[in-house]
Amino acid sequence: MMYTGSGWILFIGFALISWIISHRLKSKFEKYSKVMMPYGMTGKDIAEKMLRENRINDVKVHPTQGSLTDFYNPANQTVNLSETVFSSHSIAAAAVAAHECGHAIQHADAYGPLKLRTKLVPAVNVASRWMQWLILGGLLVANQLGTTLLLAGIILYSITTIFAFVTLPVEVDASRRAVLWLEGAGIVDDRTKPMVKDALHAAAYTYVVAALGSLGTLLYYIMIFMGRRD
Numbered sequence: 001m002m003y004t005g006s007g008w009i010l011f012i013g014f015a016l017i018s019w020i021i022s023h024r025l026k027s028k029f030e031k032y033s034k035v036m037m038p039y040g041m042t043g044k045d046i047a048e049k050m051l052r053e054n055r056i057n058d059v060k061v062h063p064t065q066g067s068l069t070d071f072y073n074p075a076n077q078t079v080n081l082s083e084t085v086f087s088s089h090s091i092a093a094a095a096v097a098a099h100e101c102g103h104a105i106q107h108a109d110a111y112g113p114l115k116l117r118t119k120l121v122p123a124v125n126v127a128s129r130w131m132q133w134l135i136l137g138g139l140l141v142a143n144q145l146g147t148t149l150l151l152a153g154i155i156l157y158s159i160t161t162i163f164a165f166v167t168l169p170v171e172v173d174a175s176r177r178a179v180l181w182l183e184g185a186g187i188v189d190d191r192t193k194p195m196v197k198d199a200l201h202a203a204a205y206t207y208v209v210a211a212l213g214s215l216g217t218l219l220y221y222i223m224i225f226m227g228r229r230d
Helices: 002-032 043-053 091-108 112-140 144-184 193-229
Strands: 060-064 071-073 078-082
Touching: 002 091, 002 193, 043 060, 043 078, 043 091, 043 144, 071 091, 078 091, 091 112, 091 144, 091 193, 112 144, 112 193, 144 193
Parallel strands: 060 078
Antiparallel strands: 071 078
C-alpha cells in the first residue's frame, strides 16, 4: 500500500501542476493574441519570411484546424499553423510561427536532438499504442503473467518518457532561434520582444511538466512492479 499511496500522490501532484501550467499557457496566448504586431505581419508572413531568410526554400506553410495545433512536419517539410496563427497579426501568432520555423531550421541544420527525436518516433508510436493495454493487463492479472505484462508495459512507457525528455532541448532551442531571428529581422522591438519571450516561455513549461509527469507516472508503475516482487 505504501508504494501505491506514494505513487498516487505523485501522479495527482503532476496532474494538478500540468493543469495549472496548461491554463497559464492558454491565458498567456489569449492575452498576447489581443496585442498586434507593429508592422501588421501575419503568422504566415512571418513564417515565410523566416524560412526565406534562412535559405529554406523547400518548406511550405499551411493552415491547419484547431487552436494551439501548430507543428512542423519533417516528413513532408511543412510548417502547419493553426487558423488563429496563420492569419493573425498578433504577438502570439508571431511567437508560434517563428517557433515552428525554428524546427524547420533545426531540420536543415541536422540539429542532433531533433534527429534523435525523429528516430524515436516509430518506437514511440508502437509504445503509445500498446503500453496502456499491457499495463492494464498487468494490474488486473495477479499471477506471473500479470507481472510480465506489467514489466513489458513499463519498458514501453519508458520509451515515451525518454522521448518527452529528448523533446525538451528541441523545443527550447526552437524558441531561442525564434527570438533571435525576430529581433535580428527587426520584427519585434523593445516593447514586443518581452511579450514574445513570455509567450514562448509559457509554452516551454508545458513540455517540462509533460516530461516530469511522464517520469512520475513511470516511477509509479515501477514501484508497483517492485512491490509485487517483494
